[in-house]
Amino acid sequence: xxxxxxxxxxxxxxxxxxxxxxxxxxxxxxxxxxxxxxxxxxxxxxxxxxxxxxxxxxxxxxxxxxxxxxxxxxxxxxxxxxxxxxxxxxxxxxxxxxxxxxxxxxxxxxxxxxxxxxxxxxxxxxxxxxxxxxxxxxxxxxxxxxxxxxxxxxxxxxxxxxxxxxxxxxxxxxxxxxxxxxxxxxxxxxxxxxxxxxxxxxxxxxxxxxxxxxxxxxxxxxxxxxxxxxxxxxxxxxxxxxxxxxxxxxxxxxxxxxxxxxxxxxxxxxxxxxxxxxxxxxxxxxxxx
Amino acid sequence: xxxxxxxxxxxxxxxxxxxxxxxxxxxxxxxxxxxxxxxxxxxxxxxxxxxxxxxxxxxxxxxxxxxxxxxxxxxxxxxxxxxxxxxxxxxxxxxxxxxxxxxxxxxxxxxxxxxxxxxxxxxxxxxxxxxxxxxxxxxxxxxxxxxxxxxxxxxxxxxxxxxxxxxxxxxxxxxxxxxxxxxxxxxxxxxxxxxxxxxxxxxxxxxxxxxxxxxxxxxxxxxxxxxxxxxxxxxxxxxxxxxxxxxxxxxxxxxxxxxxxxxxxxxxxxxxxxxxxxxxxxxxxxxxxxxxxxxxxxxxxxxxxxxxxxxxxxxxxxxxxxxxxxxxxxxxxxxxxxxxxxxxxxxxxxxxxxxxxxxxxxxxxxxxxxxxxxxxxxxxxxxxxxxxxxxxxxxxxxxxxxxxxxxxxxxxxxx
Numbered sequence: 253x254x255x256x257x258x259x260x261x262x263x264x265x266x267x268x269x270x271x272x273x274x275x276x277x278x279x280x281x282x283x284x285x286x287x288x289x290x291x292x293x294x295x296x297x298x299x300x301x302x303x304x305x306x307x308x309x310x311x312x313x314x315x316x317x318x319x320x321x322x323x324x325x326x327x328x329x330x331x332x333x334x335x336x337x338x339x340x341x342x343x344x345x346x347x348x349x350x351x352x353x354x355x356x357x358x359x360x361x362x363x364x365x366x367x368x369x370x371x372x373x374x375x376x377x378x379x380x381x382x383x384x385x386x387x388x389x390x391x392x393x394x395x396x397x398x399x400x401x402x403x404x405x406x407x408x409x410x411x412x413x414x415x416x417x418x419x420x421x422x423x424x425x426x427x428x429x430x431x432x433x434x435x436x437x438x439x440x441x442x443x444x445x446x447x448x449x450x451x452x453x454x455x456x457x458x459x460x461x462x463x464x465x466x467x468x469x470x471x472x473x474x475x476x477x478x479x480x481x482x483x484x485x486x487x488x489x490x491x492x493x494x495x496x497x498x499x500x501x502x503x504x505x506x507x508x509x510x511x512x513x514x515x516x517x518x519x520x521x522x523x524x525x526x527x528x529x530x531x532x533x534x535x536x537x538x539x540x541x
Numbered sequence: 542x543x544x545x546x547x548x549x550x551x552x553x554x555x556x557x558x559x560x561x562x563x564x565x566x567x568x569x570x571x572x573x574x575x576x577x578x579x580x581x582x583x584x585x586x587x588x589x590x591x592x593x594x595x596x597x598x599x600x601x602x603x604x605x606x607x608x609x610x611x612x613x614x615x616x617x618x619x620x621x622x623x624x625x626x627x628x629x630x631x632x633x634x635x636x637x638x639x640x641x642x643x644x645x646x647x648x649x650x651x652x653x654x655x656x657x658x659x660x661x662x663x664x665x666x667x668x669x670x671x672x673x674x675x676x677x678x679x680x681x682x683x684x685x686x687x688x689x690x691x692x693x694x695x696x697x698x699x700x701x702x703x704x705x706x707x708x709x710x711x712x713x714x715x716x717x718x719x720x721x722x723x724x725x726x727x728x729x730x731x732x733x734x735x736x737x738x739x740x741x742x743x744x745x746x747x748x749x750x751x752x753x754x755x756x757x758x759x760x761x762x763x764x765x766x767x768x769x770x771x772x773x774x775x776x777x778x779x780x781x782x783x784x785x786x787x788x789x790x791x792x793x794x795x796x797x798x799x800x801x802x803x804x805x806x807x808x809x810x811x812x813x814x815x816x817x818x819x820x821x822x823x824x825x826x827x828x829x830x831x832x833x834x835x836x837x838x839x840x841x842x843x844x845x846x847x848x849x850x851x852x853x854x855x856x857x858x859x860x861x862x863x864x865x866x867x868x869x870x871x872x873x874x875x876x877x878x879x880x881x882x883x884x885x886x887x888x889x890x891x892x893x894x895x896x897x898x899x900x901x902x903x904x905x906x907x908x909x910x911x912x913x914x915x916x917x918x919x920x921x922x923x924x925x926x927x928x929x930x931x932x933x934x935x936x937x938x939x940x941x942x943x944x945x946x947x948x949x950x951x952x953x954x955x956x
Contacts, residue, residue, distance in 0.1 A: 255767065258763055258766070258767075259763070262759045262760060262763055265759055266757060266759055266760075269757070362591075366596070367591075367592070367593065367595050367596045368596045368809075368812075368813065369596070369779075369780060369783055369810075369813035370813065371812070371813055371814065371815050373815065374787075374791065379790075379791070379817075380793070381792065381793035388792075388793060389792075390788075390791035390792050390793065392791050393759075393791065461787065461791075462784065462787055462788055462791060463756040463780070463783065463784040463787065463788075464756070464780045464783035464784060464787075464813055464814070466780055468593065468754075469756075469780065472754060472756070503757075503760075504759065504760050504763075505760075507760030507761070508760045508763050508764060511749035511750065511751070512749070512751045512752065512755055512757070512760065512761065513723055513749075513750055513751060513752055515760070516752060
């Protein structure tokens with residue numbers, strides 16, 4: 253019984269980290285259809301921003317989160333205007349271009365900040381353990397779970413209940429008709445891409461006290477993020493949540509029973525099998541065909 | 542204008558004659574004036590200055606160059622100046638092989654100092670063996686190699702573990718959890734560790750390998766909690782070290798009851814994981830920056846003055862430093878026209894010097910180094926506290942885990 257609860261909590265923690273990282277991609281790929289292979293680098297830039305703000309301005313992690321979101325979102329907006337905008341409806345070119353952007357960003361960071369592993373300090377208030385449902389867990393991991401839930405709720409709210417979300421959904425469905433209604437598609441796309449990038453940056457910053465900050469940390473994250481989004485069903489936010497926690501729980505359990513190498517392989521196999529039989533993912537967005 | 546055949550043949554013959562006179566070493570075999578020519582002796586320095594392993598390797602580059610500068614400032618080797626030719630293999634084993642070839646063949650280096658990862662060493666080995674040149678390798682590694690063209694100045698498993706494992710069993714208990722990154726170095730170290738555990742009555746509760754670069758350790762920590770080992774013998778490397786330590790601490794585990802014992806966590810990794818996550822865990826290595834000896838104080842002082850007050854010296858940069866001095870010692874015994882990789886190798890067998898860690902010696906049989914293993918505990922200020930220093934230096938046995946094989950002066954022998 254104890255083991256089951258411990259595993260549940262562990263799986264929730266792994267799943268919440270997956271959700272954090274995948275949420276930005278769920279917006280960019282899910283809602284906009286842009287295959288952004290530089291997503292991992294946005295995560296990495298968020299982590300580096302957290303380090304830079306801490307090392308050079310002495311800002312602790314929690315107060316600097318808003319600033320990090322804005323910084324990475326601004327970069328995302330710039331990239332969208334400069335590069336991505338020209339490549340809508342050209343998926344192969346987008347893949348190449350975003351991959352190139354990713355490499356560029358990685359090497360830029362390596363040239364300026366150096367290749368060493370960097371240290372981001374965990375907030376003092378969260379550096380202890382708490383007991384949840386009789387199981388001991390790190391307070392910081394609980395915080396990440398709450399942050400992931402909050403960000404998901406905010407994103408859902410933005411998409412479903414605000415005007416900008418409605419505009420985005422309109423533009424995604426049919427840009428021509430949306431333009432007839434007076435919606436500025438360019439601006440909507442720009443803001444959405446920026447929001448997705450900002451979310452990725454936040455994810456990187458939040459995760460950095462548990463791991464290390466290195467220029468190549470993004471590559472692992474972009475793979476995980478795509479797996480979560482594709483499994484959950486592109487265009488479905490709910491699907492992203494469910495698949496994140498499903499994958500988190502699954503890899504946690506297999507890693508506990510076997511080891512992490514086996515877990516990685518089996519989870520990937522499970523995803524492949526599932527996609528084979530249900531190519532549209534777990535949750536399908538209903539479209540009027 | 543057309544060239545007549547006669548003129549063409551005359552021109553070619555003249556050019557050929559000029560070439561053979563001007564470059565005698567293309568037809569004189571082993572023209573030793575090529576190795577130490579014009580009062581200079583060329584050596585290669587082959588450490589990555591860019592790429593993933595650059596962080597560590599550039600400190601090895603710095604230590605090597607500093608040693609060369611010291612030797613030249615003191616008059617060189619019998620008046621010969623050492624000229625370092627620095628190449629950057631960019632953390633890629635194939636590039637290591639290319640640059641090694643360039644240093645040995647085109648640049649005529651009599652020795653090359655280089656490599657951190659085993660992958661890079663294995664990539665350059667064919668170059669040195671084919672050309673019968675000499676490679677000086679300063680990094681701790683998994684053993685199981687017996688090349689006559691490499692001088693190994695880093696620790697092998699028996700030197701790092703022979704005193705460490707029994708000490709851990711005595712101080713903490715018998716149950717060991719072995720966790721490493723998924724490649725050859727951790728697997729060989731764990732192999733040797735299991736043999737020692739069997740000898741000293743220890744027990745392996747679990748042995749697992751995580752992918753390189755893996756950073757999500759919550760399931761592993763759950764296993765720690767459920768299996769309750771006395772010691773976590775960790776051979777994870779790179780980002781994984783930092784992630785494991787930080788998550789261990791975030792989970793509230795106690796290093797006094799379940800410490801992590803490592804062979805690879807140095808002053809560099811402690812800086813990246815933060816003092817809190819590092820404190821209380823143990824490392825076994827022949828050298829720590831805080832080691833108290835006159836030699837080490839001089840070394841650390843010179844290094845910090847030369848490269849910056851924020852730098853650290855560690856158990857790979859120290860061998861990078863003293864191996865150059867051993868090189869100098871060997872070459873000094875030879876007369877300039879006798880200098881070649883083969884004669885240097887023969888001269889360095891049995892050579893001794895006082896290194897920052899203590900007196901070291903190159904073992905004639907296997908070209909590895911006698912070293913002084915130490916056990917230290919990390920402190921929250923980013924440095925180590927040395928708890929145990931071995932009373933005697935330890936002979937290197939690269940095949941200690943394979944009792945049927947020994948590395949001798951004539952190569953690998955099956956016993």
